[in-house]
């Protein structure tokens with residue numbers, strides 16, 4: 001309950017997408033007092049929209065000047081002059097509605113001089129270590145041969161081969177093999193994929209390895225306090241602390257004080 005938000009934390013994480021969830025997990029594991037604030041709602045398997053009508057109620061469109069629809073709608077389309085982006089708004093961020101593809105960035109991405117030298121120096125050390133950790137938690141797997149053949153994959157394979165390019169099946173953050181007793185590595189119930197194809201509207205079968213199935217419960221297991229439907233407007237430095245200003249959606253505005261070091 002948002003009423004349980006404490007006045008002080010060592011770490012306040014804003015948002016529960018990949019950046020926020022991983023930060024919350026790592027900080028909580030290191031023993032820090034962590035609070036995570038998420039604007040969207042929590043969706044459990046079985047609660048994702050299953051009809052056009054249900055989906056329509058979860059659409060919000062963010063224009064430069066205003067937002068149309070619920071500010072905590074699951075499907076949040078950002079429309080701007082140069083680029084439009086569809087993001088997920090909910091506990092787990094866009095992991096709730098992405099297509100599950102998990103591939104490493106090509107080396108040239110991090111070699112670009114637009115990155116600080118400190119990051120480029122870590123390409124073969126800390127960044128590789130980060131990939132390994134992320135793989136352990138997100139558990140990406142290629143679509144198994146034991147699953148039904150997919151017409152689209154066959155067509156893509158044919159296209160690639162006809163054009164002289166190699167074809168491979170990228171890894172997906174989906175559970176294909178049953179966990180022992182149905183409980184995954186952080187204590188969440190997960191079931192094998194049933195191939196319903198609803199990954200980008202939300203998995204109702206507990207098969208998609210969203211952040212709500214791994215990093216977020218891991219953070220919670222290590223003491224992080226997680227609050228949904230809390231919309232942060234801005235942060236401000238005050239003396240040696242930072243204040244985080246937020247709206248409890250539909251319930252007015254409060255402020256929260258945090259230690260300086262971690263924001």
Ligand code: SF4
Pocket residue numbers: 174192193194195196197198199200202203204205206207208
């Ligand atoms: S069960 Fe359906 S929605 Fe879930 S991962 Fe498999 S195909 Fe995607």
